[in-house]
Amino acid sequence: xxxxxxxAVDWGTSSFRLWLMDAEGRLLGERRSDEGMxxxxxxxxxxxxxxxxxxxxxAADLPVVVCGMxxxxxxxxxxxxxxTPARLSDILDGAVAVGGQARDIKILPGIAQRDAAxxxxxxxxxxxxxxxxxxDARDDPIVCMPGTHSKWVHVRAGTVERFATFMTGELFSxxxxxxxxxxxxxxxxxxxxxxxxxxxxxxxxAAPARAANLLFRVRSRQLLLGGSAAAARETISGxxxxxxxxxxxxxHVPGSAITLIASGRxxxxxxxxxxxxxxxxxxxxxxxxxxxxxxxxxxxxxxx
Amino acid sequence: xxxxxxxAVDWGTSSFRLWLMDAEGRLLGERRSDEGMxxxxxxxxxxxxxxxxxxxxxAADLPVVVCGMxxxxxxxxxxxxxxTPARLSDILDGAVAVGGQARDIKILPGIAQRDAAxxxxxxxxxxxxxxxxxxDARDDPIVCMPGTHSKWVHVRAGTVERFATFMTGELFSxxxxxxxxxxxxxxxxxxxxxxxxxxxxxxxxAAPARAANLLFRVRSRQLLLGGSAAAARETISGxxxxxxxxxxxxxHVPGSAITLIASGRxxxxxxxxxxxxxxxxxxxxxxxxxxxxxxxxxxxxxxx
Numbered sequence: 001x002x003x004x005x006x007x008a009v010d011w012g013t014s015s016f017r018l019w020l021m022d023a024e025g026r027l028l029g030e031r032r033s034d035e036g037m038x039x040x041x042x043x044x045x046x047x048x049x050x051x052x053x054x055x056x057x058x059a060a061d062l063p064v065v066v067c068g069m070x071x072x073x074x075x076x077x078x079x080x081x082x083x084t085p086a087r088l089s090d091i092l093d094g095a096v097a098v099g100g101q102a103r104d105i106k107i108l109p110g111i112a113q114r115d116a117a118x119x120x121x122x123x124x125x126x127x128x129x130x131x132x133x134x135x136d137a138r139d140d141p142i143v144c145m146p147g148t149h150s151k152w153v154h155v156r157a158g159t160v161e162r163f164a165t166f167m168t169g170e171l172f173s174x175x176x177x178x179x180x181x182x183x184x185x186x187x188x189x190x191x192x193x194x195x196x197x198x199x200x201x202x203x204x205x206a207a208p209a210r211a212a213n214l215l216f217r218v219r220s221r222q223l224l225l226g227g228s229a230a231a232a233r234e235t236i237s238g239x240x241x242x243x244x245x246x247x248x249x250x251x252h253v254p255g256s257a258i259t260l261i262a263s264g265r266x267x268x269x270x271x272x273x274x275x276x277x278x279x280x281x282x283x284x285x286x287x288x289x290x291x292x293x294x295x296x297x298x299x300x301x302x303x304x
Numbered sequence: 305x306x307x308x309x310x311x312a313v314d315w316g317t318s319s320f321r322l323w324l325m326d327a328e329g330r331l332l333g334e335r336r337s338d339e340g341m342x343x344x345x346x347x348x349x350x351x352x353x354x355x356x357x358x359x360x361x362x363a364a365d366l367p368v369v370v371c372g373m374x375x376x377x378x379x380x381x382x383x384x385x386x387x388t389p390a391r392l393s394d395i396l397d398g399a400v401a402v403g404g405q406a407r408d409i410k411i412l413p414g415i416a417q418r419d420a421a422x423x424x425x426x427x428x429x430x431x432x433x434x435x436x437x438x439x440d441a442r443d444d445p446i447v448c449m450p451g452t453h454s455k456w457v458h459v460r461a462g463t464v465e466r467f468a469t470f471m472t473g474e475l476f477s478x479x480x481x482x483x484x485x486x487x488x489x490x491x492x493x494x495x496x497x498x499x500x501x502x503x504x505x506x507x508x509x510a511a512p513a514r515a516a517n518l519l520f521r522v523r524s525r526q527l528l529l530g531g532s533a534a535a536a537r538e539t540i541s542g543x544x545x546x547x548x549x550x551x552x553x554x555x556h557v558p559g560s561a562i563t564l565i566a567s568g569r570x571x572x573x574x575x576x577x578x579x580x581x582x583x584x585x586x587x588x589x590x591x592x593x594x595x596x597x598x599x600x601x602x603x604x605x606x607x608x
Contacts, residue, residue: 013484073527112528113524114528116529118521119521119524119525119527119528119529120520120521120524121523121524121527121528149484149520150516164514164517165517165520165521165524166514166516166517166520167483167484167485167516167517167519167520168516170483170484171479171483171516171519174478174479174482174483175475175478177482178478178481178482179471179474179475179478180317180453180471180474181471207551208512208513208515208547209512209513209547209548209550209551209554210468210470210551211512211515211547212454212470212471212472212475212544212547212548212551213468213469213470213471213551215471215475216424216453216469216470216471217422217423217424217469219425220417220423220424220425220469221423223377223423223425224416224418224423224425225418225420225423240516243512243513243515243516244513244516246513247511247513247514247516247517250513
């Protein structure tokens with residue numbers, strides 16, 4: 001690994017991803033695990049990181065740049081926030097050093113919306129935005145970043161003006177795992193039931209106040225009319241995403257494209273949801289985006 | 305207990321309540337436990353019931369009338385449904401006998417809305433409605449029955465025309481127990497934070513699509529601005545109830561009273577929510593209602 005220049009880490013609540021990069025921002029190696037903040041807080045952040053560095057045989061003096069929940073108060077070292085309106089490039093100035101480590105390890109700050117009527121926070125998504133939109137003074141009036149805690153972000157002239165977090169992904173998990181609907185989704189096949197999903201998105205988008213009713217219908221429908229576990233799962237998912245879209249798309253100019261930063265199954269689902277509502281979009285891969293954002297940070301911090 | 309005439313049981317998903325009654329419908333004894341359908345399905349319904357009858361020294365030939373989830377497919381004996389439009393008095397004709405028991409045990413049916421576009425089911429609430437509204441041909445355009453699975457029911461001329469179930473109570477439990485918000489509500493004092501609750505009701509009622517965002521704000525607010533665990537709990541509760549009211553009150557004629565059938569803490573919360581929105585209501589105690597409904601059933605079945 002003689003070309004290795006730095007290590008980039010996206011350390012979320014429940015996931016850990018590490019990339020070994022060369023000076024041109026090319027990928028040399030990758031590690032993924034479920035040792036997110038919650039697990040790492042018990043095992044020790046330094047030990048978890050070192051185990052993945054060892055697995056890739058990373059030199060002892062190679063620097064590491066980290067974004068995400070490792071910088072939270074309950075994380076490794078608190079990295080604070082840049083306040084809205086937040087220039088994305090300002091994130092690069094807020095990196096905090098982890099003390100007592102042999103190598104140079106920096107954690108990037110999050111963004112805080114310190115509005116007493118509408119407080120909000122993000123950690124990790126600011127680095128995705130930096131990578132997806134660049135440091136340019138570009139406008140992205142509506143950026144949708146699906147996830148455990150989905151973010152809807154208004155970016156003007158390279159500055160995050162406002163954002164809102166929806167705990168859609170976490171609600172989905174809790175509902176599918178810990179409520180009466182767990183029976184309805186048990187054993188669902190992998191494949192997405194597109195019809196069930198699209199119908200649920202449309203219904204919840206049209207009447208978001210009924211979300212808790214549309215959710216119970218999953219059970220009523222199976223009791224009275226039958227239906228597959230996958231249809232039940234996609235109805236739960238589509239209901240929550242449809243309601244989120246009804247709020248997130250408020251102020252959307254008809255015909256204008258929104259920016260979707262997502263990957264994997266969530267990308268498929270949100271694309272399908274937006275197509276159901278005839279909303280044009282352009283999609284940026286979330287994994288690429290966070291890696292590019294971390295590379296920009298490495299370049300700014302270490303002149304790589 | 306020489307005056308005892310029959311036993312009335314409300315057997316829900318997670319709770320069991322039993323009342324020993326005389327022929328005039330007066331209460332002679334009561335038992336409450338958490339041996340709802342879920343627990344009883346493992347321990348045996350007959351054994352659970354008998355243990356409570358023994359505790360009250362009930363004669364071996366006293367009949368028992370049961371409503372609720374004991375009549376579900378996963379319950380003791382399936383008691384089927386009366387379909388909408390459902391005359392409340394028709395419930396009395398649908399009682400199903402539990403076979404193989406020394407005493408006469410009858411389980412009342414639920415109500416089903418077999419509408420492919422809007423299927424729904426209730427079990428137990430139909431007996432509450434019977435007790436609360438009587439068999440009269442009265443109109444109650446909007447009846448709200450809060451609970452684990454809240455019901456909003458349209459009653460005309462003593463007939464349930466339509467209803468909708470909102471899994472508000474179960475969502476509250478899952479969110480407060482199994483999501484990141486569990487930290488925010490941990491250790492909350494018993495007393496209701498009326499200001500936090502009222503604000504949350506008003507915000508969610510005005511913008512129900514934002515419910516998943518208003519929920520995340522509970523965490524953002526604590527992180528950035530602080531706040532008590534009770535305020536966090538009441539904000540979760542008020543958000544879910546406010547969104548439910550936005551749907552349930554659709555079609556409400558301004559100034560007309562809705563009927564609230566509730567008891568305990570839920571009665572306080574829904575009263576407060578309706579007052580926040582300046583909606584007049586008259587309240588009927590849910591415990592009294594189900595007991596009166598079971599008494600009507602006993603009278604019809606055994607001429608008591």
